[in-house]
Amino acid sequence: MTTAAPEPTAPREISTVGVIGLGTMGAGIAEVFARNGFTVIGVDQDDEGVARGRQHLEHSTGRAVARGKLSETDQKALLDRISLGTSMADLAPADFVVEAVVESLEVKKAIFRQLDDIVAPDAILATNTSSLSVTEISTANSRPGRVVGIHFFNPAPVQNLVEIIRTVVTEADVLERAKSLVEQVGKNPVVCGDKAGFIANTLLFGYLNHAVSFYEGKYASREDIDAAMRFGCGYPMGPLALLDLIGLDTAYEILDTMYKQGRDRLHAPAPILKQMVTAGLLGRKTGRGFYTYEGPDSSKVVADERTPSADNAPQLRHDITTVGVVGTGTMASGIVEVFAKSGHDVLYVGRSQEKVDGVVAGITRNFDKQIQRGRATEDDKAAALARISGTTSLDDLADVDLVVEAIAEDLAIKTTLFENLDEICKPGAILATTTSSLPIIAMAKVTSRPQDVIGMHFFNPAAIMKLVEVVTTVSTSDDVAESTRALCDKVGKVAVSCGDRAGFIVNALLFPYLNDAVKMLEAHYATADDIDTAMKQGCALPMGPFELLDVVGNDVSLAIQKELYLEFREPGFAPAPLLEHLVTAGYLGRKTKRGFRDYSAR
Incomplete structure (x- = not known):
């Protein structure tokens, strides 16, 4: 005779949530659950902490009422669903408990030890730690498999991201129920492993x-x-x-x-x-x-001893009336448009008449779009186009006050161009390069006037993006640097100053971060979607790292990362192998319809 196997027990429904620690984060977490209909039991170590938590809740929900996002009736109902006290024993009915106390491993472990004798064996226990080991915290409980990390972002009622941290012993059912609960309260969960910092x-x-x-x-x-x-x-x-x-x-x-x-x-x-x-x-x-x-x-x-004085604002030490631009690509065309709009006569040089004509056509289209949107007039377009002329001969740049080159990102091609510009351009003309990664001093040294060579790194699209990195070499004169910064201000750009080293400011900060994201992905720590979500919603960045890499182009990203690695010799800057493999495979991003994601069906 055989005995039938017992029916599996259905997962316990979560209706009551316990919150330990009623500071800004704990009170915010309590509000999130109460807003979504859960009964909440909040606990702090003393009456003062409880009072502080109640005050947080009243102020936060009060602001929501004042902004019309919550009615007074709903506010009262929300607050009525929350009970606050100082006894851990009050947490006994909780189906899910999250601690949000001080970032101390010993304090957190003591709490998880206590919870063993208070809550039901199948209650889920969570820590809101942002940096401590969830695994180590879980060992204080007799059933570490029911412990998970639930990392809310501050302020919890506003921020949509929640990182769910699984340990090597977290039970699959616990992880799924925690993820489902986070979705139930209107948050976006991303799942990752247990390492300091999470995603x-x-x-x-x-x-x-x-x-x-x-x-x-x-x-x-x-x-x-x-x-x-x-x-x-x-x-x-x-x-x-x-x-x-x-x-x-x-x-x-x-x-x-x-x-x-x-x-x-x-x-x-x-x-x-x-x-x-x-x-x-x-x-x-x-x-x-x-x-x-x-x-x-x-x-x-407020101003302090390091605040730049308005009296020291950069001045034009060089008379810059006419501007030359070498190149006819997207960046060059944008730079031509920027200078023409600001009242400068612009002469640009292309390799063929067809390319020269393409610049005017492109700028005309841009103006037509702006006119449709009410951002420009027909008179603005006519005035700007009247200041623009194109040529196929570099020799025509003999009388310009400033030349900006925006040609291929190839040092040999650029140095040859600067040798030619040195012979063609009048004495005192400023020679600028838009390079984003190549050494500007290498271009300066092939001229007889290295003091007049500078970097003007515009960002794409140049007509829209406000930033210009003004990059000085060891040879650039102070007058040239000051005049370039003043010119940027005159044409409506924000100039930032830095020295001539790989990546300048933006790329040197941006690309190691992108490289770290690729390393995180290739280690199978989290998915590309979860990493992108974490950075967009947790850090309010306009794009996630993999979205951005696919837009920039993985080949471009790899080239910049290699330049940074070669210059700084920092092991952490070594390009992630996965990035190199994608480039080798031809998966360059949106331009090839495949990169970190597949765009062929979009």
Whole structure:
């Protein structure tokens, strides 16, 4: 006689959620669940913490009411679903418990140890840690398989991203139920493994640390570093301003934890971070960090001893009336349009009459689009086109005040061009290159006037993007550098200054971050979709790294990464093998219909 196997027990339905720790994050998490109909039990260590949590909840929901996003009736119902206290025993009915206490491994482990004797054996336990080992926290519980990381982003009611961290022992059912719960409260879950920093912080803080190194090495000013990433990449904040918002002490701890776990030198906190933390310069919360603020917890930046004086704004030390542009591609055409719109006479040089005619046709189309959108008039178009003329002869550039070359990114071709420009252009004319990665000094040295050679790195499309990196070599004269910055301002661009080394500011900060994302993908730590989602929703970036790589082109990205590696000899800058393999296979991104994603059916 055989006995029938028992029916599998259905997963416990989650209706009551426990939240341990009622600071800004814990109270925000409690609000998220209560907003979505869950009964919430909030616990803090003392009455003061409970009062602070209640205040957070009232203020946050009150702001939602004031903005018309929540009615007063719904606010009351939401708050009625939350009970607050100081006893861990109150968590007994909870089906799901998330802790959001101080980032201390011992404190968190003590909590998970306590929960063993309080909640039901099938309740799911979660930690909101942003940097500690979820695996180590889980070992404090008698059933580590039911422990998972649930990393909300601050402020939790607003931010849509939640990182779900699986350990090597997290049960598959626990992971799926946690993911389903996060989706149920209207958040976007991304799943990743248990390593310090998870997805968003690993990629974000490597980039932030690199920016600090730029500042520490006096490669560029804090204002120029931040402006470069805001205007060059469309980031909502520059890296140093973002560090001030996060808190330099928090940033240091996250980087230190990441470095100790992964031993990646790029995560070793820049020495100046520790010095600033020791000095109490923690950012906005103390009123001073990389910038100085009106007071503690203020967001208003005030002038300090490092703030550029308005009296020292760059002036045109060279008379620049006529501009020459060499090239007829997208970048060259955009530069022609920029100068013509700002009132300069522009003479551009192409290799054939067909290419010369194509520039005027392209600029005309751009104006027609702007006129349709109400951003320009027919008179604007006629005036700009009247200032533009094209030629197929370099010799026609003899009388221009500035030449900007925007030809192929090939050093041999560019140096030959600069040899010719040196012979053709009048004394005192500024010779500029738009190179994004090649050494400008190599072009300067083939001329008899290296003091007049400078980098003007426009961003594509030049007519729209605000940023220009003004790159000086060891030979560039101060007058030429100042005049170039002043000219950028005159034509409506934001100029940032830096020295002549691979990547300048933007590419030197951007591409190591993209390379780190590729390494994360090839290690099977997370999917490309989850990594993109994490960076867009967790860090408010306009595009995820793989979206951006496919737009830029994997071949272009690989070439820039190789230049950075050759220049800095930093092991962490070595191009990810997966990136090289995709380029070898011809999977270059959108332009070949396949890169990190397949675009053939789109």
